[in-house]
Amino acid sequence: xxxxxxxxxxxxxxxxxxxxxxxxxxxxxxxxxxxxYSPIETPAIELTSILLAKEGGETAKQVYRxxxxxxxxxxxxxxxxxxxxxxxxxxxxxxxxxRRYQIQEVWRAEKAQAGRYRQFYQCDIDTxxxxxxxxxxxxxxxxHETFLALGLKDAVFSISHRGLxxxxxxxxxxNKFTTSILxxxxxxxxxxxxxxxxxxxxxxxxxxxxxxxxxxxxxKGTAQExxxxxxxxxxxxxxxxxxFNDLKKLNQYLLAVxxxxxxxMFDLKITRGLxxxxxxxxxxxxxxxxxxxxxxxGGRYDNLLSHYSKANIxxxxxxxxxxxxxxxxxxxxxxxxxxxxQILIIPLASEVINxxxxxxxxxxxxxxxxxxxxxxEKMSKQLxxxxxxxxxxxxxxxxxxxxxQRVTIKNMTSGxxxxxxxxxxxxxxxxxx
Amino acid sequence: xxxxxxxxxxxxxxxxxxxxxxxxxxxxxxxxxxxxYSPIETPAIELTSILLAKEGGETAKQVYRxxxxxxxxxxxxxxxxxxxxxxxxxxxxxxxxxRRYQIQEVWRAEKAQAGRYRQFYQCDIDTxxxxxxxxxxxxxxxxHETFLALGLKDAVFSISHRGLxxxxxxxxxxNKFTTSILxxxxxxxxxxxxxxxxxxxxxxxxxxxxxxxxxxxxxKGTAQExxxxxxxxxxxxxxxxxxFNDLKKLNQYLLAVxxxxxxxMFDLKITRGLxxxxxxxxxxxxxxxxxxxxxxxGGRYDNLLSHYSKANIxxxxxxxxxxxxxxxxxxxxxxxxxxxxQILIIPLASEVINxxxxxxxxxxxxxxxxxxxxxxEKMSKQLxxxxxxxxxxxxxxxxxxxxxQRVTIKNMTSGxxxxxxxxxxxxxxxxxx
Numbered sequence: 001x002x003x004x005x006x007x008x009x010x011x012x013x014x015x016x017x018x019x020x021x022x023x024x025x026x027x028x029x030x031x032x033x034x035x036x037y038s039p040i041e042t043p044a045i046e047l048t049s050i051l052l053a054k055e056g057g058e059t060a061k062q063v064y065r066x067x068x069x070x071x072x073x074x075x076x077x078x079x080x081x082x083x084x085x086x087x088x089x090x091x092x093x094x095x096x097x098x099r100r101y102q103i104q105e106v107w108r109a110e111k112a113q114a115g116r117y118r119q120f121y122q123c124d125i126d127t128x129x130x131x132x133x134x135x136x137x138x139x140x141x142x143x144h145e146t147f148l149a150l151g152l153k154d155a156v157f158s159i160s161h162r163g164l165x166x167x168x169x170x171x172x173x174x175n176k177f178t179t180s181i182l183x184x185x186x187x188x189x190x191x192x193x194x195x196x197x198x199x200x201x202x203x204x205x206x207x208x209x210x211x212x213x214x215x216x217x218x219x220k221g222t223a224q225e226x227x228x229x230x231x232x233x234x235x236x237x238x239x240x241x242x243x244f245n246d247l248k249k250l251n252q253y254l255l256a257v258x259x260x261x262x263x264x265m266f267d268l269k270i271t272r273g274l275x276x277x278x279x280x281x282x283x284x285x286x287x288x289x290x291x292x293x294x295x296x297x298g299g300r301y302d303n304l305l306s307h308y309s310k311a312n313i314x315x316x317x318x319x320x321x322x323x324x325x326x327x328x329x330x331x332x333x334x335x336x337x338x339x340x341x342q343i344l345i346i347p348l349a350s351e352v353i354n355x356x357x358x359x360x361x362x363x364x365x366x367x368x369x370x371x372x373x374x375x376x377e378k379m380s381k382q383l384x385x386x387x388x389x390x391x392x393x394x395x396x397x398x399x400x401x402x403x404x405q406r407v408t409i410k411n412m413t414s415g416x417x418x419x420x421x422x423x424x425x426x427x428x429x430x431x432x433x
Numbered sequence: 434x435x436x437x438x439x440x441x442x443x444x445x446x447x448x449x450x451x452x453x454x455x456x457x458x459x460x461x462x463x464x465x466x467x468x469x470y471s472p473i474e475t476p477a478i479e480l481t482s483i484l485l486a487k488e489g490g491e492t493a494k495q496v497y498r499x500x501x502x503x504x505x506x507x508x509x510x511x512x513x514x515x516x517x518x519x520x521x522x523x524x525x526x527x528x529x530x531x532r533r534y535q536i537q538e539v540w541r542a543e544k545a546q547a548g549r550y551r552q553f554y555q556c557d558i559d560t561x562x563x564x565x566x567x568x569x570x571x572x573x574x575x576x577h578e579t580f581l582a583l584g585l586k587d588a589v590f591s592i593s594h595r596g597l598x599x600x601x602x603x604x605x606x607x608n609k610f611t612t613s614i615l616x617x618x619x620x621x622x623x624x625x626x627x628x629x630x631x632x633x634x635x636x637x638x639x640x641x642x643x644x645x646x647x648x649x650x651x652x653k654g655t656a657q658e659x660x661x662x663x664x665x666x667x668x669x670x671x672x673x674x675x676x677f678n679d680l681k682k683l684n685q686y687l688l689a690v691x692x693x694x695x696x697x698m699f700d701l702k703i704t705r706g707l708x709x710x711x712x713x714x715x716x717x718x719x720x721x722x723x724x725x726x727x728x729x730x731g732g733r734y735d736n737l738l739s740h741y742s743k744a745n746i747x748x749x750x751x752x753x754x755x756x757x758x759x760x761x762x763x764x765x766x767x768x769x770x771x772x773x774x775q776i777l778i779i780p781l782a783s784e785v786i787n788x789x790x791x792x793x794x795x796x797x798x799x800x801x802x803x804x805x806x807x808x809x810e811k812m813s814k815q816l817x818x819x820x821x822x823x824x825x826x827x828x829x830x831x832x833x834x835x836x837x838q839r840v841t842i843k844n845m846t847s848g849x850x851x852x853x854x855x856x857x858x859x860x861x862x863x864x865x866x
Contacts, residue, residue, distance in 0.1 A: 002486050004521035004741035007478055007504055012519065014526055015471035015533065022472055034797045036774030036804035038448035039455055043552050044477060044508075044538065045440055045497070053435050064478070064506075066499030068542050071440055073497075075477075086445065088437035093447055095771060095821045097807055100448065105477065109501050119476050127807060134786060135807040141790070145797070256787035257794055308437035338528060341469030353567060354689040357574070361690055364467045364578070371469035374530055374560060374568040388528045 009110070009118035011323070016338040021326050025103060027149045028123045028320065035142040037101035037125045042082040044105070048072040050085050053307045059274075062108040075107040079124040080276070080301070080317060087128050087315075088308035096129035096313075103322075117323055124298075126317030128305070133246055136280045136300060137253035139318045143284070143296050144259055146320065152329075154287035155295065157264035159223075161247055161280050162299075164230070164268060167240025168216055177203050179275065185217050186271045219268045223251040226266035246280065272297060276304040280316065292328040296320045337390035342433050343370035344386040348398040350376055355402045359395060359422070366426045368433075370395075386412055392433050395425070442543070442551035444756070449771040454759050458536060460582045461556045461753065468575040470534035470558045475515040477538070481505040483518050486740045492707075495541040508540040512557045513709070513734070513750060520561050520748075521741035529562035529746075536755075550756055557731075559750030561738070566679055569713045569733060570686035572751045576717070576729050577692055579753065585762075587720035588728065590697035592656075594680055594713050595732075597663070597701060600673025601649055610636050615704045618650050622702060652701045656684040659699035679713065705730060709737040713749065725761040729753045770823035775866050776803035777819040781831040783809055788835045792828060792855070799859045801866075803828075819845055825866050828858070 006012065013021055033039075051074045052060050064075040076082050079102045087098060103123045110116055125142055127135040140157060147155035162182065169175050177200075184199045193214065200210045219229055230244055247266060254264060272281045279300035286292060298318030305313040343363055347356040356372045363370040373382050379396065386394050396408040401419070408419045411432050420428060439445065446454055466472075484507045485493050497508040509515050512535045520531060536556045543549055558575055560568040573590060580588035595615065602608050610633075617632045626647065633643045652662055663677050680699060687697060705714040712733035719725060731751030738746040776796055780789040789805045796803040806815050812829065819827050829841040834852070841852045844865050853861060 001739075001743065002482055002741055004483065004518045005480070006476055006518075006522070007480055007506055010476040010478060012475050013473065014523060015473055018472045018474060033773035034800070034802050036772055036777075036802050038772045039451045040446065040448055041451060042445050043439055043443040045443060045540070045552065047438070047440055049435055050437065064499065064501055066497065068497055073440055085437045085439075089439070090447060095818060097818075099772070099804065099807075107478070119478065130807045132808040134805060137790075138804065138807065252787065253790060257790045306434075308435055310434065339469055339471045339532070340466035344469075353686065357570075357686060357690045367467070369467050369469050371532065371571065372567060374532075374563045374571065375565040385528060385530075 007118075009112040009116075011117045011119070011327075014338070016336055017330075019338070019340065020333060020336055021322075024150060024322065024326060025121070025123070028146055028322070029101075029103060031142065031146045031149050032101040032123075032125055035125075035138065035145070037099045037142070040083075040086065040100050040102055041104055042076070042079070042086055042102070044075055044107075045073050046076055046082055046085065048074040050308070051076065051081055053081075062110055064107050064109060077108050078106055079104060079122050079319065080126070080304070083124070083126055083128075083317070084304050084315070085308055087313060088305055088311075091309060091311060091313070097132075097135065098128045099125070099135075100128075101125045120321065120323030123320040123322050124317055126315055128315040129313055131300075131302060131314040133249050134253065136246070136316045137250055139298065139316060140250075140254060140264070140282070141257050141259075143318050143320070144254075144263065147284075147296075152286060152295075154289075155284055156262070156287060157282050157284050158267040158270050158294075159247070159250070159264055159280065159282040160266060160268050160270040161243035162271060162277055163239045163243030163246070163279060165213075165217060165271070167235060167237040167243060168213070170239060171235055171237045172209055172212075174205060174209065177205065181213065182271045183273070185269060186273050188217065188269050217268045219266075221265060222261050223247070223254075223264065223266050224261065226268075227251065243279070250280070272299055276301040278302045282318075286328075289328055292324065294321075295325045295328075339389045339391060340369045341371055341389070341391050342368055343393045343395060343429060344382070344389075344391045345370060345372045345395045345397060346379060346382045346386075347372060347376055348379060348396065352397045352399060352402050356397045359397065359407060359425070362422070362426065363429070366430075368426070368429060383410075383412075393429050440551075442545040442549075444550045444552070444760075447771070449769055450763075452771070452773065453766060453769055454755075457583060457755065457759060458554070458556070461579055461755070462534075462536060464575065464579045464582050465534040465556075465558055468558075468571065468578070470532045470575070473516075473519065473533050473535055474537055475509070475512070475519055475535070477508055477540075478506050479509055479515055479518065481507040483741070484509065484514055486514075495543055497540050497542060510541050511539055512537060512555050512752065513559070513737070516557070516559055516561075516750070517737050517748070518741055520746060521738055521744075524742060524744060524746070530568065531561045532558070532568075533561075534558045553754065553756030556753040556755050557750055559748055561748040562746055564733075564735060564747040566682050567686065569679070569749045570683055572731065572749060573683075573687060573697070573715070574690050574692070576751050576753070577687075577696065580717075580729075585719060585728075587722075588717050589695070589720060590715050590717050591700040591703050591727075592680070592683070592697055592713065592715040593699060593701050593703040594676040595704060595710055596672045596676030596679070596712060598646075598650060598704070600668060600670040600676060601646070603672060604668055604670050605642055605645075607638060607642065610638065612708065614646065616706070618702060619704045619706050621650065650701045652699075654698060655694050656680070656687075656697065656699050657694065659701075660684065676712070683713070705732055709734040711735045715751075719761075722761055725757065727754075728758045728761075772822045772824060774802045774804055774822070774824050776801060776826045776828060776862060777815070777822075777824045778803060778805040778828045778830060779812060779815045779819075780805060780809055781812060781829065785830045785832060785835050789828075789830045792830065792840060792858070795855070795859065796862070799863075801859070801862060816843075816845075826862055 277299040281299035283294035284296035300316040302314035394410040410417045710732040714732035716727035717729035733749040735747035827843040843850045
């Protein structure tokens with residue numbers, strides 16, 4: 001006998017949890033579709049040359065990579081790189097701007113730790129083929145609507161724009177360090193400022209400049225506050241000005257659709273770890289559960305597709321890390337049923353099974369979820385089964401019921417039991433559930 | 434630049450196809466839930482020791498297998514083995530009988546050929562922890578309802594029971610060859626009878642016995658015809674009698690819920706390739722598209738879980754091979770839209786974007802799917818965009834509309850255009866779509 005177990009770091013749900021998880025996916029899918037994003041799915045396996053074209057370092061180490069025949073293959077670690085490949089590959093078959101959503105698993109061999117799994121769901125929306133800021137605004141608006149639909153009123157966006165820091169560094173003639181500095185900034189919220197200063201110092205940047213950069217990236221507040229502060233900095237750099245105007249416009253759009261000023265803030269510390277971002281970047285935190293970390297992140301990546309296509313295809317997108325979010329929210333949730341069945345039909349003898357199947361069919365036709373218990377065990381055992389699965393209604397079928405074409409309905413919540421004609425059963429049950 | 438392409442043998446859809454595919458999954462999920470099966474999902478990656486505990490040969494060759502750290506891992510090749518592991522692992526947390534459905538991808542490195550992909554969806558239902566024949570009947574009934582819901586009125590089950598041949602072989606003292614012979618029988622529909630005779634001859638079985646076995650497995654017809662024929666054989670073997678009675682009862686149950694005699698046949702050639710089946714086995718063919726092969730297969734496996742658990746956990750299940758079915762049915766389908774959006778909002782100037790976003794929100798609140806075109810290109814270009822995506826309604830927003838709080842609605846099918854007050858827009862649009 002082989003001990004039944006999963007590889008370590010892999011999670012799976014019991015049915016009640018799976019139903020709650022599926023309900024969340026259904027909500028996300030609904031909102032994404034309401035906002036007119038088209039669904040796609042991509043294969044779990046990509047060519048490694050595609051997947052690691054841009055990302056090295058940590059990402060490459062975490063990838064599940066293997067060969068089959070002559071092929072160097074890997075499991076996707078996010079949905080953005082496969083999307084870039086998809087759009088480049090199918091460019092002439094797609095309608096541009098291409099607005100898509102994708103809800104699928106990704107794999108990362110991260111160090112196993114609480115709430116972190118090696119397979120998890122991402123729920124992404126992206127718009128490719130336009131650099132219009134409305135595309136950026138729309139993904140944030142859609143994400144906001146998604147959080148509300150999930151009951152997460154405390155979700156707050158932390159937004160920045162890579163062009164701000166990039167512009168500042170260009171002015172200071174430090175632009176050759178931009179990628180390194182952005183990475184150091186990304187780590188600022190996880191480690192002491194000292195480390196940041198040391199990292200920049202090692203690049204040969206002087207103390208005064210480090211101080212200035214540090215003060216700059218510590219700018220944080222409501223959109224209005226930050227825009228005002230940036231205005232006083234008044235940097236005459238093209239990239240900076242473009243980023244400033246983008247944020248200003250974004251603020252307008254978000255307020256126009258009804259986001260409150262406290263639903264988003266501007267925070268120049270936000271840069272996102274991945275190298276492919278070029279403009280707007282953001283993360284999302286729950287005020288009531290900051291310990292979860294960002295539940296939804298993304299930004300603009302205007303050069304990512306240049307690795308796979310000669311066409312100029314800018315892009316912007318977000319990703320909700322659903323598995324982590326779900327696990328973090330579990331304490332907030334009430335445990336639901338472990339089955340979609342609303343009715344269990346209990347046959348008391350093998351002679352009544354045909355009649356039981358008949359009832360089942362009538363219930364299904366009325367859009368009620370039901371099934372006949374597979375077996376004719378003692379009634380008490382079958383009732384216990386319904387109880388354990390939290391099935392709200394039970395129909396008990398004995399020979400008397402068959403003879404008189406009636407059904408005995410038991411309300412599992414109240415315990416009340418009533419015997420009525422088959423024709424009236426559906427209406428009666430609908431009242432109970 | 435890296436040429437954007439998938440590994441060979443991997444399929445993906447353009448958005449219109451993906452929407453049609455998702456619609457099929459939604460139908461299947463609905464019917465499975467109506468019949469009270471609980472959803473679960475398992476990780477794509479399993480320990481190889483678990484996955485290949487029972488299956489060797491062809492299956493092992495087709496598995497995507499790799500190591501990460503010290504772990505020997507593999508991608509699942511079906512949903513049944515992971516289910517067996519899941520039930521054994523979580524046995525004491527589950528309510529038995531455990532009735533579950535699972536809709537996920539599986540991976541097999543098969544030879545690339547038309548309509549065969551290396552990643553495809555399976556849609557499974559299984560009942561574990563009971564050997565009551567009603568469990569077997571219920572999965573067939575649920576599959577039948579699923580086919581009807583998908584519009585596949587020509588789906589016909591080909592059903593057999595391994596106990597029939599097994600009983601016959603036991604009577605002939607050939608039971609040590611049962612596994613080999615079952616495998617040869619499985620190949621009968623794909624290769625000449627000669628090969629079958631040769632294979633059995635090589636086992637040392639004499640000509641007369643081979644003839645008898647061949648005549649036996651060629652028995653095929655309506656349930657009634659086959660049951661009659663089996664009765665005349667009148668084999669006094671326990672296994673045979675049990676199998677005969679199972680099929681007789683199954684016939685009764687299927688007819689009781691309204692399957693027509695022509696919706697299923699008994700065909701003793703059906704044995705299923707996989708070694709884990711022990712009782713009922715079946716495949717499903719479309720009368721109008723026999724070239725697709727079986728679209729839904731399964732059976733009873735009462736010993737599979739003994740590899741992972743000391744508890745006696747019999748099981749029965751089916752699997753719809755959705756990806757293959759979908760690809761085969763594509764010629765039957767009408768090409769649908771490439772977006773869930775029902776309305777495209779066209780802003781004619783950047784000054785009207787806030788108002789456009791307002792309209793978007795109103796439409797979403799009324800459960801209409803809509804989005805604002807990301808950009809202010811020429812109207813003709815934006816209308817062409819709506820046309821290409823088959824969006825039925827367009828709202829055109831100019832400065833005049835904002836001033837008067839009105840909207841101009843264009844019916845993309847008829848070409849008709851009308852300007853009305855914002856308050857009446859929703860009702861007007863609902864009439865159009």
